[in-house]
Amino acid sequence: MSTIQKIKGTRDFFDLDAEKFRYIEQVCSNEIKKFGFKEMITPIFENTAVFNRLGEQSDIVTKEMYSFFDRSNRSITLRPEGTAPVVRAFIENKIYANSIDVNKYFYFGPIFRYERPQAGRYRQFHQFGVEAFGNSTAILDVDIILSAWTIIEKLNLQNIVLKINTIGDLSSRDKYQKALVEYFNKYTDKLCNDCKVRLEKNPMRILDCKVDVNQDFMKNAPKIKDYLSQESIDYFNEVLRGLDTFGIKYEIDENLVRGLDYYTDTVFEFIIKSDDELNNLAICAGGKYGNLVKDLNGPDIPGVGYAFGVERLIELMDRQNVWPSLKINPEIFIMALDEQSKIEAQRLALYLRKLGLKVEFDYKNISMKPQFRLSEKLNVEYILIIGENERKENLITVKDVANKTQVTIPISDLLNYLPYELINAKEGFCYDENAQ
C-alpha cells in the first residue's frame, strides 16, 4: 500500500521549521502586546455569511473558499482571511460596549484558500494580524504602522519598504469609480477577462490586476488623488506627517488599492526589495476599513489593521539569514552502562528537567557505542555517564562535548560542573531582550 500523504498545498512544520514558526509567533505576540493589543482566538470555521460580505467580486469569496455543509446542513467556511472573524467576534461578544475608545486585538493562526498551487503559495497558510476598532484618527493609523515596523525590526528583516496610499472615503471613491469606468470603457478590448468583470462590479480592482499591469493605458488611468474629498486629503497628510515624525520612510503608491472591498482611506503594504523573485512582494498589508463592522451587522465603528503572512516571513528570513540561534536539541544526554544505572539515569533526567534543562537518555541500550552515537546525533552539550562504579560510589562522569574534557565527580557536585547559564536556562521560547 502506498503512503498516505498530506493534502496538496498543506505543509508539516517540524524540528527547526516548527521552531521558526513559533519564533515568529512569539515575536509578533510579544511586540504587539506592548502596543496594547490583546489576543483574539476565533474558531477555524465560521458561517459562510461572515465572509460573503467581504466583497462579492473578490477572488477569495468567489473562487477560493473552502466551504462545505456540516451534518446539520449549515454552510460553513474555513476562514479565508483573518479580519472578518475578529469583526464577527467583536460584534457578537459586544466588546464595543466596554467603553474603551479603541479596542485592539491580534490573532495568529491558519487561513485557507483554494488557490492554484505554486511556489511559496499554500492552501493552508498562516497569518499574524491586528485589528483596532474605534475612533478613526490619523495618530491611530500611525501607531498601527509603527507596530508593524517594530515587528519588522525585531525580526531583523532587511530591505523592507513601506508603500502607502489613500483610497479616500466613500464619497471620494464613488466619484473615482465613475471616472475609472469612463476611462477603462475606452480600452475594453484590451482588458483581460477578469478585468472586464471588474469594470462592471468593482473597477478599482483593475488597478490591482497582475495581468494588465504593464499595459500602456494603465499608466494614464485616473488617479484617486484627483478625486479625494478635502477631509480625506487632510487625513492622509496627517498620517504622512506622523510617519515623518517617527522617521518611517514610505513611498506613496497611487495604484495601491488592496484586494478586498472593505478598505477606506489609508492603505499600506510593506514590500520586499531584493534581486530575486521575492522582489516587490508584500510581507504585510493593511489599511483602514470604515464600514466592515457595520456591514457585518455591527455598530458603525471603523477599524484599521494589517496582516503578515507567516510562510513568506519564514522564506524571507531564510534567504536573508536573519534567524537567531534556535535550539531544538537536548542540552544533556545521560548515558547508563548497565540496567540498574538506567533507572538512575531516568531519575537524574527527571531532576535536571525539573531544573529547566532539556535532557535525553537512551531508553534501551546499555552498551556505550549506540549511546554515544545517539548523543552525537542529538548534538548535546554535555554527556553524563553512570556505570556500576559511579553508582556504587555516588559519582558521575561529566563529558563536556565542545571542550572534549571529562571528569568524574561526586554526584552532589554536578550542578557546579554545568554552566550557570544552562542551569538558569530560560524557559522554552523566551526572548528576553534585556538579557541579550
Added chain:
Amino acid sequence: MSTIQKIKGTRDFFDLDAEKFRYIEQVCSNEIKKFGFKEMITPIFENTAVFNRLGEQSDIVTKEMYSFFDRSNRSITLRPEGTAPVVRAFIENKIYANSIDVNKYFYFGPIFRYERPQAGRYRQFHQFGVEAFGNSTAILDVDIILSAWTIIEKLNLQNIVLKINTIGDLSSRDKYQKALVEYFNKYTDKLCNDCKVRLEKNPMRILDCKVDVNQDFMKNAPKIKDYLSQESIDYFNEVLRGLDTFGIKYEIDENLVRGLDYYTDTVFEFIIKSDDELNNLAICAGGKYGNLVKDLNGPDIPGVGYAFGVERLIELMDRQNVWPSLKINPEIFIMALDEQSKIEAQRLALYLRKLGLKVEFDYKNISMKPQFRLSEKLNVEYILIIGENERKENLITVKDVANKTQVTIPISDLLNYLPYELINAKEGFCYDENAQ
C-alpha cells in the same frame, strides 16, 4: 439584520480567556521540550483515509467527523484527533529514517468532532498531545507518564489520579475478545443498541459503554488480566515498578480500554477527583499503540503517547482556582493634555514599548477626564502625564496608581521612577521558574 454568530459548539477566546489558553500551551510546550520532545505542526485537515484506519466502529469515525469534498473532489477531514496526523507526518517525512531510536513529537492545536452540544463539550476543541515512536520499552512508557505528571504538577492541578491498565498484545487481545463475545452473548437482550453492534465488531468497547456501565452483568465480565500473555504481564509489571520508583501513585482499572482501536499493552488516564460533575472525568488519556504506524502504511514501529484536553484543563483550573497571575492590561498609560503633547505621548510610548513595557495612550482625547477614565478601565500601574508645562521644561508627571503618589520629574529621570521589575519586564509569556 441580525448579528452573525459563531458556529454552534465553537468558542472565541479573548482577553483573559486567551491568556489562559496560551498559558496552558506555554507550560505544556516548555515542560515537554525538557523531556526531549520537538513540536510537530500538521495541517488542520487531512485525507479522510488518514482517520478511517483509526477503527471503523468508533463513534469518532462513523458519526463525528467533519468530512467534505474539496473543489477537486478529494475527501478531506478536519482532524478529529491528533495522533493519526502526527503518524502520517512521521511516515511521509520519513522521520523514522533518521537513526534516532525514539523520535518524540508534541502537538498543540484544534480538533473537530461533530458531537451533540452539551456543557463542556465543543465541536472545535483543543488538545496538547505527545507521541513517541520507537523501541517499545517499559522505561519509555514510564517516562511518558512522568512527563504528563510533570505538566499536571506545573499547572498546579490538585486531586488528579492516574488510572492504568494493560490491554495486552495482539494475541492476548484476540483470546480476550473471544471470551468477551462468549460472555456478552448471554446478555444480548440487556445490551444497549450500540453495544449490540460492538459485540459484533469490537467487543472490548462494550466495557467503555456509558449506558451499560452500571448493569450487574458488566461487573462479572471476563477481565483482560486472565488472558494476558506472559510477555504482556511482565511488561506491565515493569511499567508499574517504574511508577513505584518515582513515587507516582496509580490505580489499576481493569475496565480501562480507551475508545480508539489502536492501543496495545499500556493504557492510562489521569482522572479528576472532585465533588462536582467533573468527578471521574479524564484530563489526559493515552497509551501504547503497537500497530498504528504500520496500519497507516508506515514501517512496523510502535508508538506511545497521550493527549490533554485544553478546554477541560481551563475549566478545572478555573474551579480549582490555580491560575498564576495573568496580566492582560498595559502597565503604563500616557496622558497628553494638548494636541502637541499627543505626539510626545506617542513618541514616549514607542520608546517605552521598545524597552519591553506594555504602554497605552488615548488616540483622541486631550481633556483629563476621559483619559483618566480610560486609564482606570485599563487598570494600569502608572500614569505618565505630559502637558504644555511638562513639554516646555522637559518634565513628566508620574502617577503611581497603587500608591496614589504623584511626582513631576525631568523626563531623563523617568526610568529611575519606574520599578526595576517593570523595566526588566519579561517578554510576554515567559514563565521562568528560576526567576519565581
